Amino acid sequence: MAGRIAAEFRRLGNTIRWSWAGWCAAWRSEKSLRQWSAAQLISVALALWLPLGLTERALIIALGFLVLAAELFNTAIETVVDEISTEPREAARRAKDCASAGVALTAIAAAAAWLVLLWGLVAPG
Numbered sequence: 001m002a003g004r005i006a007a008e009f010r011r012l013g014n015t016i017r018w019s020w021a022g023w024c025a026a027w028r029s030e031k032s033l034r035q036w037s038a039a040q041l042i043s044v045a046l047a048l049w050l051p052l053g054l055t056e057r058a059l060i061i062a063l064g065f066l067v068l069a070a071e072l073f074n075t076a077i078e079t080v081v082d083e084i085s086t087e088p089r090e091a092a093r094r095a096k097d098c099a100s101a102g103v104a105l106t107a108i109a110a111a112a113a114w115l116v117l118l119w120g121l122v123a124p125g
Contacts, residue, residue, distance in 0.1 A: 040064040063110035074099040
């Protein structure tokens, strides 16, 4: 039993290390990730400062992290596509465009949530 628990902790440690390595690689290479991270910091600060409910704060913070996750998926797709071929290909362009659209949709969702919450603050009722 103790061996199984130790193995699970090793797996968890590996998962954390690999995730951190992925974050650091994307941070170094992707200006968009750095920009979305700055937007998330501002968003979290505003969500904590404004008179929002707990559920509203959780929604705003979670949506911001989803934008960051989408940007990481986008980075992964772009990296693999660029590694496979540097020549322009229609399928590669579509894959990259779809991944970018995924980031855009999560950002729109976060912006929509902010707009609804802010509207509720200025026009209650």
